[in-house]
Amino acid sequence: xxxxxxxxxxxxxxxxxxxxxxxxxxxxxxxxxxxxxxxxxxxxxxxxxxxxxxxxxxxxxxxxxxxxxxxxxxxxxxxxxxxxxxxxxxxxxxxxxxxxxxxxxxxxxxxxxxxxxxxxxxxxxxxxxxxxxxxxxxxxxxxxxxxxxxxxxxxxxxxxxxxxxxxxxxxxxxxxxxxxxxxxxxxxxxxxxxxxxxxxxxxxxxxxxxxxxxxxxxxxxxxxxxxxxxxxxxxxxxxxxxxxxxxxxxxxxxxxxxxxxxxxxxxxxxxxxxxxxxxxxxxxxxxxxxxxxxxxxxxxxxxxxxxxxxxxxxxxxxxxxxxxxxxxxxxxxxxxxxxxxxxxxxxxxxxxxxxxxxxxxxxxxxxxxxxxxxxxxxxxxxxxxxxxxxxxxxxxxxxxxxxxxxxxxxxxxxxxxxxxxxxxxxxxxxxxxxxxxxxxxxxxxxxxxxx
Amino acid sequence: xxxxxxxxxxxxxxxxxxxxxxxxxxxxxxxxxxxxxxxxxxxxxxxxxxxxxxxxxxxxxxxxxxxxxxxxxxxxxxxxxxxxxxxxxxxxxxxxxxxxxxxxxxxxxxxxxxxxxxxxxxxxxxxxxxxxxxxxxxxxxxxxxxxxxxxxxxxxxxxxxxxxxxxxxxxxxxxxxxxxxxxxxxxxxxxxxxxxxxxxxxxxxxxxxxxxxxxxxxxxxxxxxxxxxxxxxxxxxxxx
Numbered sequence: 142x143x144x145x146x147x148x149x150x151x152x153x154x155x156x157x158x159x160x161x162x163x164x165x166x167x168x169x170x171x172x173x174x175x176x177x178x179x180x181x182x183x184x185x186x187x188x189x190x191x192x193x194x195x196x197x198x199x200x201x202x203x204x205x206x207x208x209x210x211x212x213x214x215x216x217x218x219x220x221x222x223x224x225x226x227x228x229x230x231x232x233x234x235x236x237x238x239x240x241x242x243x244x245x246x247x248x249x250x251x252x253x254x255x256x257x258x259x260x261x262x263x264x265x266x267x268x269x270x271x272x273x274x275x276x277x278x279x280x281x282x283x284x285x286x287x288x289x290x291x292x293x294x295x296x297x298x299x300x301x302x303x304x305x306x307x308x309x310x311x312x313x314x315x316x317x318x319x320x321x322x323x324x325x326x327x328x329x330x331x332x333x334x335x336x337x338x339x340x341x342x343x344x345x346x347x348x349x350x351x352x353x354x355x356x357x358x359x360x361x362x363x364x365x366x367x368x369x370x371x372x373x374x375x376x377x378x379x380x381x382x383x384x385x386x387x388x389x390x391x392x393x394x395x396x397x398x399x400x401x402x403x404x405x406x407x408x409x410x411x412x413x414x415x416x417x418x419x420x421x422x423x424x425x426x427x428x429x430x431x432x433x434x435x436x437x438x439x440x441x442x443x444x445x446x447x448x449x450x451x452x453x454x455x456x457x458x459x460x461x462x463x464x465x466x467x468x469x470x471x472x473x474x475x476x477x478x479x480x481x482x483x484x485x486x487x488x489x490x491x492x493x494x495x496x497x498x499x500x501x502x503x504x505x506x507x508x509x510x511x512x513x514x515x516x517x518x519x520x521x522x523x524x525x526x527x528x529x530x531x532x533x534x535x536x537x538x539x540x541x542x543x544x545x546x547x548x549x550x551x552x553x554x555x556x557x558x559x560x561x562x563x564x565x566x567x568x569x570x571x572x573x574x575x576x577x578x579x580x581x582x583x584x585x586x587x588x589x590x591x592x
Numbered sequence: 593x594x595x596x597x598x599x600x601x602x603x604x605x606x607x608x609x610x611x612x613x614x615x616x617x618x619x620x621x622x623x624x625x626x627x628x629x630x631x632x633x634x635x636x637x638x639x640x641x642x643x644x645x646x647x648x649x650x651x652x653x654x655x656x657x658x659x660x661x662x663x664x665x666x667x668x669x670x671x672x673x674x675x676x677x678x679x680x681x682x683x684x685x686x687x688x689x690x691x692x693x694x695x696x697x698x699x700x701x702x703x704x705x706x707x708x709x710x711x712x713x714x715x716x717x718x719x720x721x722x723x724x725x726x727x728x729x730x731x732x733x734x735x736x737x738x739x740x741x742x743x744x745x746x747x748x749x750x751x752x753x754x755x756x757x758x759x760x761x762x763x764x765x766x767x768x769x770x771x772x773x774x775x776x777x778x779x780x781x782x783x784x785x786x787x788x789x790x791x792x793x794x795x796x797x798x799x800x801x802x803x804x805x806x807x808x809x810x811x812x813x814x815x816x817x818x819x820x821x822x823x824x825x826x827x828x829x830x831x832x
Contacts, residue, residue: 330636351639363639480635552823557724564771572770575726582724
């Protein structure tokens with residue numbers, strides 16, 4: 142019996158020693174699971190964001206804002222969904238944005254400076270150092286209430302319409318990007334993205350950007366959103382887009398691009414916390430936008446096309462010729478419980494330790510398509526990082542089947558043309574593509590059309 | 593019975609204490625392990641910004657006109673090699689077109705490119721016009737007219753301009769240089785290369801600024817220039 146007891150004690154001793162080691166293992170090393178996929182407007186996990194909340198957030202995302210709610214004075218669209226809708230709210234669209242600037246004597250990009258309100262003897266107003274050009278304006282304009290017919294906005298003479306001066310010779314289009322599944326992308330750890338270049342061959346190593354997280358007092362994080370990887374947090378992105386695309390100030394961006402013909406106060410307190418100014422967004426719509434994206438599913442594949450022999454052969458070719466060096470098929474999100482965004486967000490179970498297939502490394506590369514525009518501030522110098530001006534973020538290919546106009550500027554209409562437009566860092570890969578037979582190229586395109 | 597009594601007297605007190613101790617320790621550990629991962633917060637590692645050394649402009653992919661201007665005249669065999677590299681037997685250099693070759697940094701990437709007049713080989717027209725061709729066939733008149741763009745097809749006897757983009761210091765002579773734009777309606781008369789450092793267009797124009805050197809020539813009696821707009825080659829006629 143003594144032997145049994147010794148064995149029992151030994152067993153318990155072993156368990157006691159092993160438990161701390163076992164419990165300290167990151168959850169990531171447990172088997173990660175596939176992120177939910179689908180173009181269906183359903184929440185990716187009802188225990189994270191309920192369907193009712195998700196539906197409400199979608200309604201906010203789709204809400205059409207008017208000038209009386211703070212729209213403008215300069216803007217691009219009246220709702221988020223106006224530019225992010227295909228095939229469901231949060232997806233892509235055919236809409237592109239305009240950016241402009243010029244090169245200084247040293248070849249550095251300088252964002253555009255333009256003057257508004259400069260017609261008919263009006264006093265001009267300068268909008269300086271801003272590459273994003275808003276295509277729409279609220280003035281000149283007089284708006285009446287549809288019910289009472291009373292004038293609710295009365296600026297018949299001011300001119301807020303932006304026009305690109307001829308001196309701003311660098312002009313570029315940018316297609317609107319997909320937002321579905323970005324909660325998972327947000328939950329990719331800095332380390333995961335920073336380690337990617339280690340596995341990329343010399344001459345093809347992606348450039349990592351370091352960008353401020355607004356809700357964490359500007360703490361730097363690895364960028365991943367936008368054509369220049371200029372954002373790392375979905376709340377920061379939401380806040381910036383609300384201001385820059387719709388002209389609506391919010392608690393993280395309280396200053397208008399211009400105050401010309403702006404009637405709505407930018408100092409209104411937040412409804413849920415009167416001690417904080419919320420600008421033209423007292424209900425904190427920016428939180429709803431961020432939560433909507435975080436609860437959205439990743440783009441799903443065309444299952445029937447993906448199952449075909451042609452598409453599967455194309456997937457093999459995609460790997461064989463090296464497309465996946467930058468268009469990385471699979472990434473895994475950080476462990477649930479990880480603090481990200483400078484500590485402002487905790488990776489929830491719904492988004493943590495999930496396998497996603499974005500077909501991107503979210504890093505910047507020079508593939509000969511650079512538009513000459515620098516957007517990210519170099520944290521070492523406080524100046525625009527000019528080394529990235531001719532680089533673009535690797536376009537995530539998930540959901541590319543929903544897109545007709547290809548590349549960052551939408552100027553390519555066929556998959557073959559878009560592929561052939563890649564050069565510089567991608568030259569070797571594209572020459573391998575050129576060596577494929579027509580049948581193989583068809584297979585590769587079938588694969589792309591399944592994503 | 594005595595045996596059972598013996599068994600009843602075992603385990604001895606130290607064993608009992610040890611069993612209780614380890615059982616309690618295991619219980620505590622198990623309880624600890626059942627905590628939700630969300631409550632065991634670990635901050636992700638903060639990024640370490642790297643001080644980027646100041647790279648030579650060319651390494652940043654920015655055009656340096658001076659590099660492209662150090663032009664070595666192309667030899668006929670070099671041009672033919674480049675044409676074969678791109679087209680194999682689908683097209684051949686059109687030596688009857690004058691000048692049949694122009695050199696410049698047409699896409700403004702700092703690497704020397706070549707523009708060659710070519711003719712499709714009669715039995716390879718389908719390959720020239722293939723959706724999966726290794727070149728981009730385009731009509732320079734349509735390049736800036738997205739709404740009006742129609743499918744582009746080359747014709748049997750047509751002289752086309754092939755612009756082969758260079759790679760690195762060797763430019764268009766580099767065996768890796770295969771990116772090619774095959775242009776319809778671009779074969780004018782008296783073509784010359786206008787280098788990028790000369791202002792080739794008015795800054796007040798609505799038209800985008802060319803990204804590199806341009807080809808200035810006369811097409812159907814009108815002066816015009818062919819330029820790279822970042823995605824394709826476009827024609828701008830003098831009255832535009």
